[in-house]
Amino acid sequence: MSDMKIIIDNILKGDEDKVKLLTLEALSKGEKASEILNNGLIAGMDIVGEKMEAEDMFIPEVLMSAKAMSAGLEVLKPHLAEDESNGRGKVVIGTVQGDLHDIGKNLVKMLIEGAGFEVIDLGTNVETEKFISTAKENNAGIIALSALLTTTMPVMKDIVDGLESAGIRDKVKVLVGGAPVTEEYAKEIGADGYGSDAGSAVRIAKSLV
Numbered sequence: 483m484s485d486m487k488i489i490i491d492n493i494l495k496g497d498e499d500k501v502k503l504l505t506l507e508a509l510s511k512g513e514k515a516s517e518i519l520n521n522g523l524i525a526g527m528d529i530v531g532e533k534m535e536a537e538d539m540f541i542p543e544v545l546m547s548a549k550a551m552s553a554g555l556e557v558l559k560p561h562l563a564e565d566e567s568n569g570r571g572k573v574v575i576g577t578v579q580g581d582l583h584d585i586g587k588n589l590v591k592m593l594i595e596g597a598g599f600e601v602i603d604l605g606t607n608v609e610t611e612k613f614i615s616t617a618k619e620n621n622a623g624i625i626a627l628s629a630l631l632t633t634t635m636p637v638m639k640d641i642v643d644g645l646e647s648a649g650i651r652d653k654v655k656v657l658v659g660g661a662p663v664t665e666e667y668a669k670e671i672g673a674d675g676y677g678s679d680a681g682s683a684v685r686i687a688k689s690l691v
């Protein structure tokens with residue numbers, strides 16, 4: 483089995499220590515960091531995302547895979563800067579103002595990061611203006627918003643409108659999600675994409691850039 487295939491297998495198993503070790507080994511064999519990232523870690527997490535969407539994998543396993551991927555990513559980080567691995571761009575993510583739920587948001591963050599995006603995580607209860615200013619300052623291509631309460635969902639529209647007022651609506655795509663959010667709601671508020679789970683969040687994020 484190839485080195486990359488073994489990394490993918492261990493991402494799927496969620497074996498954090500093994501992925502870390504295999505990543506170190508691949509680097510020491512002279513494999514390029516960007517190769518390991520794209521053909522090992524991201525390839526593994528792409529399968530996890532697909533399995534999650536197909537309900538072949540569930541939250542606890544996905545979290546383990548995401549942790550394993552993060553362990554490999556930590557090993558690669560210093561080397562990636564060197565060989566200029568081409569990322570997929572920047573994503574500003576956070577849970578909207580008034581909302582403290584972050585488990586789903588964190589999962590989406592991990593998978594999006596695993597898919598090769600640079601993620602700026604603003605945390606929970608994030609002020610509307612903060613999303614807009616951060617996206618502007620960092621030239622982010624996507625703002626990903628999470629809301630778990632029916633009372634905080636409307637804040638997502640304020641952010642879409644705020645981007646319009648700031649004159650950067652055409653530069654930033656808005657991706658929304660969270661248990662009460664629907665595809666219809668996303669359309670109604672003028673968002674660019676909706677993801678029902680972390681797997682689809684990755685798929686849609688990729689399609690938006």
Ligand code: B12
Nearest residue numbers: 581582583584585586628631632659660661677679680683
């Ligand atoms: C855990 C939890 C809490 C925890 C949160 C801990 C934390 N660190 O997140 C605590 C205890 C703090 C909490 C507090 C409250 N909660 Co609460 N909570 C939940 C619970 C049980 C699970 C949420 C969760 O983590 N699910 C697991 C994750 C993995 O799923 P997820 O968040 O849906 O995320 C997935 C998708 O939605 C999607 N997704 C999520 N975000 C994004 C973003 C993008 C961009 C994309 C594409 C996709 C995406 O991908 C994720 C992964 O697949 C839900 C019940 C439920 N079934 O949702 C209630 C629930 C959301 N809570 C509820 C309520 C009412 C509250 C409180 C108001 C309770 C109170 N009276 O104080 C407070 C509000 C506090 C606040 N201001 O936010 C209600 C909301 C009802 C409503 N219609 O608005 C729910 C539905 C429970 C219920 N049935 O009554 N809660």
